[in-house]
Amino acid sequence: MKKFIEYLKSPKSDIFLFLIAILLLNLVCSRAFFRIDLTGPKSYSLSESSRQVVKNLEQPLSVKVFFTKNLPAPYNTIDQYIRDLLVEYKSAANSNFTAEFFDMDKEENQKIARNYGISQVQIQELKNNEVGFKQVWMALAVSYADRTEIIDGLSSASGLEYTLTQTMSRLISTTSALAGLEGQAKLTLYLTRELEKFNINGLKNLEKTVMQAYKKVNSENMDRIDFETVDPPQEQILELSQKYGIQSLNWKNGETTGTGVLGLVLEYGQDFRLLNVKMARSFFGNVISGTENLEEELSENLKSLVSKPNLIGYVKGHRELEYTGNQQNGADVFNSIISDRYQFKDLNLKEEEIPSGLKSLVINGAKDKFEDSELYKIDQFLMRGGNLIIFDDQFEEVYPQGQNLYYQLPQYQPIDNGLDKILSKYGLSVGKDYVMDENCYVNQDQRSGSTPLYFAPVLQKSGLSKTSPITKNLGYVIMLQNSSINPEEAAKNPETSLTVLAKSSPDSWVLKDNVTAIPQMIRKPSDKSTMESQTLAVLVEGKFESAFDKNPEEANNGDFNFSNHFPKSIQSGKIFLTGSSKITTSQVMDSSGNQPVAMFVRNVVDYMNGETDLCTMRTKGLSLNTLKTKKGISAEFAKYFNQFGLALLVALCGLVTLAKISAKKRAIRERYNPDDKREIKKEAKK
Template identity: 35%
Template sequence: MNKRKEIIRFAIYALVVVLLNIALQTAFFRIDLTENGTYSLTNVSEEMVNGLEEPLTVKIYITKNLPSPYNNLEQNIKDILSEYALAGNRNFNYDIYVISNLDEEKAESSNDFEEDAKSYGINPIQIQQVDQSEINLTSAYMGAVFIHADMIETIPVINQNENMEYLITSTVMKMQEKTSRLLSLEEDISMKLYLSSSLIGLSPELRTYPEQLEAVVDSLNKINYNRITFEWIDTDNSSKPDFEKYGFAPLNFKDNAGAVTEAFASAVLEYGDNSTSFDVLNRGIFGYSIQDPAAIEDQLNGVVERLIGVGNNVAWLSDHGTLQLYSQNQQQYGEPSVASFVNLASDRYNLEPVALSTDLIPDNAGSMIIARPQPFQPYSDWDLYQIDQFLMKGGNVAVFMDGFMEYIPQQQGLQGQMQQQQQPIYIPRNTGLEKLLDFYGVSVGLSYVMDNNCFHQQQQSASGIMDIPIYFAPQIKPENINTELPSLDGIKGLIMLNNSPVVISEELPEGRNATVLFSSSDESWLVEDAQQINLYNPMMIMPPASFDDKGNYPLAALLEGKFTSYFADKGVPEQPAPAEEAEDAELSEDYQIEMDRISREENMIESTDTGKLFVFGSSLAVSDNLIDQNGTSTNSIMLLNILDEMNGNGDFALMRKKGLNYSPLNDTEPGVKTFIKTFNMAIIPIFTIVAGLLVWLSWSRRKRKIAAMFSEAENE
C-alpha cells in the first residue's frame, strides 16, 4: 500500500514538473541588469518593430569563429535580433548565415552563403588573427542586409563596437521613410546624360556609356519603385544644357581637323528644384579617366535619398568664414576638418550648406549649425534677421565659437617667398553674432579656460617619456556634466579644446530657461589678455601661483522656451540687392521696375514659445580633433544626441548611449586612498596572522583535550 502511494506521489511530481516546463516555455522573460539597458530594446525600437506593415527580413552574413575582438559579435547579434523578434509582429524575420573560414571545413551551403553575400555587396574584409605568437591576416564576412517590401539596404561591414539596436532601428526607419516618400512623389526622378556624340569615338567605353548608365538606373529602380527615368541627350544634335544651373562645365574638344568645339560629358540627377551632377570624364595626372557607373551606384542611391528629402534637413551656414562641410583645401591651409561629424550625421540628416549672403534658409530645415564664424566677415543685419526669424519659426540653432580668432601671420622673404611662420595672434571674435546672442541671454567670453584637470600628452624625449599637461584641453569630469538632460545621459567624460567660457545672463525673461550642459573643474582659470594667450606650445604654460578667479566655468549651455525677436522693436532690415541683379539692372532698362512702384512688406514673427539655442564655447567641438570616425567616443555621441534633440529625435539618444564604452573610475580622496593602501598592506596581513594563531591555539587545545581523554581511558 505504501509502495503504491509512493508511485502515485512520484507520478504527480513528474506531471507537475512537465506542466511547469510547458508553462515556462510560453511565459519566457528576461531581466536586463546592465546600467544602460544594453540587452533590451528602447520604446522607439519596440514601437517600430511591432508596427511593421510590410515584411522585414534581416540577413546576417558572418564568418565562423572570429578572432578577438570580434569573437563575441555573432552572439551579440543573435541576442539583439531575438529581442526584436520577441517585440515584433509576424512581419519581422531574421536569418544568420555562418560562413566557415577554413577551406577544408567549407561545405556547399557555406559557399552558397558567400555567393549570396557578394550578390548583396558584402565582401570579405581582412582582419588580424593572433595564433601561437604569430600575427596573420584572415578574411572574414561581417555584413547585414535589410529587405523591407521592395527595398534593400546593405551594411557591408559591422564593426565590433557597433551599436546594433541603433543600426537596426535607424536603418529600418530610414527605409520606411524612403518608401513613403517614393510612393508620394508627384513626378519621377530624372537621370539625364549629356554626352556629345563627337566624344564617343575617343574610347570604346564611351560608345557604350549610355547603355551602362541606363543599366545602373534599372538596378536603382528595383529598390526605388521604378521612380527614376533615364534619358541620353546628344548635345551635338540638341540645345545646350543649362550647365551653370547644374554645376558642371563644358569641354573644349579638338576634332581631327583641328577645330575646337564645345562638348559635354556630364550626368544630372534631378527632382523638382533639386539636382546633383557628376562628370563622366575626370581629369587626373595622366589625362582624363571615365567614371565607372557601376562603381558609384551606391552613391547615386544616396543622392536619390537626398533629392526626395529622406531624413531631416540641417542648414549649415557656409559663409562668413565658418568651417566648411566639404573642402579640398582644409589640410593645405591648416583649416580644421569636420569630415567625421559630417559622415556620422549624414546617416540620418541632410546637411545643406547655406550662404546667407546669397541664399535664404530653406523652409524644410529643422535646425541650423553655425561653426566658427570669423570677425573679418561680420554678419549684416539682414543675415542676423534670417537667423532670428529661423529661431522664431520654431527652428533650433547650435552655435560653436570661442572668444578669439587665431591668426598666423606669414613673413615675406626675398622675391615674395614665404618664410617660417610666426607665432599666432589672437583677435577678438567680433562677428556681429554676439549682439544677437546677448539679446537672447547668453554670450561667449573674451577669454580661454585653462584647467588643471586636462588631457595629458605622452612625449618621448632624450631623458625619457615626458607627461605634458594640455591645459587648454579640459577633461570634463562626470560630476560636471548635466546628465539629467537626455542628450547627456550616460556621458561620463568629455574632452574639449580651445574653450571660452559661456556666460548666461542673470536676468532671463519669464518663460526662457537656461541649462549648463557641462563645465570645467574647480581647478580652472581664465586667460583674458590676448597677448598672454598660448594655444600652440603647452610646455610654456604654467598655472598661476594664486587663483583669484579659480573655479569651474560653463563651457556649453542650452537656452529653451520663449524667445522674443531681436528685431521686434527695430523693424525689418533692408535686404541687400544681389550683385547679379544690380548688374542686370544696369545692362537692361527694359527689365527695370522702379522701387517706388512695387513694394513688399516682410511678415516678421516676433516671438516663439518652443525655441532651442545651444551655445558651445569652442569652435573645434565639431572638428576631427575631437570627433572620431566611428562615432563611438563620448564627444561624438554627445554631439549626435544634441543633433537628434534639435530635430525632434530625442529617443535615439537612449539607443546611442548603449554604445558608450567609456566608464572612468570615480575620484577617490587622498585620505581614503591611504586608508585602503594601509588596510591592504598592513591590516589584512595582521588579521591573517592573528586568525592563524587563533586557529593554531584552537587546534592545540583540542589536541591536548583528546590526548587527555585517551590518557584517562588507559589509566582506567
C-alpha cells in the same frame, strides 16, 4: 509504490521535488520568457526609436543573417547577440517584419550571400597554441520594398542596434516620406478673398498653382495629404496669425479699412510648417512670392514634418570653418560623422532666405561680422520654431607672414562676429576669454616629457549633464580652446528651460588678458581661491522673444501694408551654444565617430533634429567611471584596489556572512534544543 509515496511525504524528498520544479520552470520559460535590464543606459534593451521604426511597417522588411557558426572568441558572442536583438525587433514590429538565418556551411547559402555582394572576412583564430587565420561570414542583408542594404564586417556587437535601426530607417524614408504615418497630413491655404479686389500680381492663379503642386506631391506619397482653401472670418484672423505666423495684411480703400491673411500651412498632429508663400513688394508693385519652387518646397517640408529631417543649413560667408577640403583645420570630420543621416546645405544669408523646410541651422566658427539683415533671418528662423547650433569662437589664431614664419608664434586676435546682438536677447553671452583647467589633457613627448594642455579640459561625468540625452551616457569629453558662457539671463526666462551640458572642473580659471593657447606661456594663478567651474556648453529650449522690433528692411507702402515679422516664437525652438569650433575639427574628433567628443557633437545634431532616442542608443555602454586622480599615491592605490581590493572585499563579506549564519544557528540550537549534542560534537572534533 507505497514506499515511493511515503518517500515523497518525507522531508528527504524535498531536494527531489525541488529539482522537478526547476525542470518544469525551465520548460515553461523556454516558451515564454521576460528580461529585466538593470543597466543605467538600458544597454541590453531595444530603444524606443528602434521600436517605432518597425512598429508601423507598410511593406515587408526582412533581415537576412549570414553568420558562420562556432566562431572563436571574441566573435562567438556576436551571433547570439544578433539573434536576441532580432527577437526584440520581432516582438516590437508588425507582421511585415521577418528575420531569416542562413546555415553558411551550405554552398547554396554561400551563393545567396555572394549574390547580395557579401564576401567573407578574415579573422584571427587561436588553435592548438598557434595563431592562424580563418575566412568567415559575418554580415546582414536588410531589404525593404525593392531596396537592400548590406551591413558587413560585424566583428563587434558594439553599436549594432544603432547601425541596424539607422539602416532600416534609411530604407523606409527613401521609399516613402510618409512611411509609418498614422492619419493624414493637412495642407491649408489661408486666403482672404477680399484681396482679389486689389491688383496683386499672381494672386488670381495662386490657388490653382498650389493645387497643382499638391496633386503632384500627394500622388508621390500614397495620397496621404488633404488640402483645402480657407477664407477665415475677421474674428479669426488675429488668432491664425499668432498661431501659425502667417502673413497679416492691412489696407485702406477710400473710407474703408480691412484686414486679411495669406499663408500656406502644412500640418501633421500638433506640428506644422509654414511654407514661404507670401506677399512681397517689387518694382512693379505687390506680388505673390514663394510659388516658383512650390512643389519642391512642399515635398521637403513634408519630409521634415512627418519623417526625419535630412538637410541642415550651414551658414557661409563669414569665414566659417569649411566642411570640405580642409581636413586639418576644417570641419571635414564633423561632416563625416553626420553624413550617414544628414547633409549640410550651404546658406549665404546675404543673398538667400532660409528655406522653410530646414529644421536646424549651424553657425560654426564665424569670424566676420553678420549684417543686421542676416541676423534678422536667423532670429526669425528661431521664432518659427527652428533650431540653432552655434560653435562661437571668440579668438582667431593668426600666424605671421614672411620668411621667419616657422619661428614665429601665433597671435590670438579677438573676433567680433555680431552674434552677441541676438544671443544677448535670448539670455546668453560668450566671454572674451579662454577657459583653463587643471583637469586637462596631458601631452606626452620624449623630449619635453609631460605637458599639461590647460586649454583642453577633460570633463568628467561630474562636469556633464546627468539628465540630458546628449551627455548622460558619456564618461568624459575633451574640449579645446573654449570661451566661457554666461547663461544666467536665460535661466530667468519662464518660457524656456536651460540645461548646462558641460562644465569645467572647480580647478579652472579664465584667461582674459594676453589670451593664448601656447602651453609654455600659460601659468596657473597663485591664488587658488580665484578658481571656479566654468560653463562650456548649454542648451536652451522653449519660446523666445525676437531680438528685433521689426524687419530692418521693412517699409510702409501707402495704403497697403503687411508684415512678416514674428515678435515672439510661434513654435518652440532650441539653441545649442558652445564657445569653440575646435571640437568639430580633427584636432579632438576622430573620423570614425567613436570618441566621446564625436559622440557629443553627433548627439547634439540628433537632439536638435528630434532624434532624442538615437542619442542614448548610440552611447549605450559608454558611461564609464573614469579616475579623477592621475598621478601619485592616490592613483597607485586606485589601480591596485581595482585589481585586488574588490575581490578581497567580496571574500571578506562572504566570511562575515558565514560567521553570522553560524552564530545564528548556534543561538537557535541553544535556545530550542540544548540537549542536541550533534553540532557540539562536530565542533569539538574540529
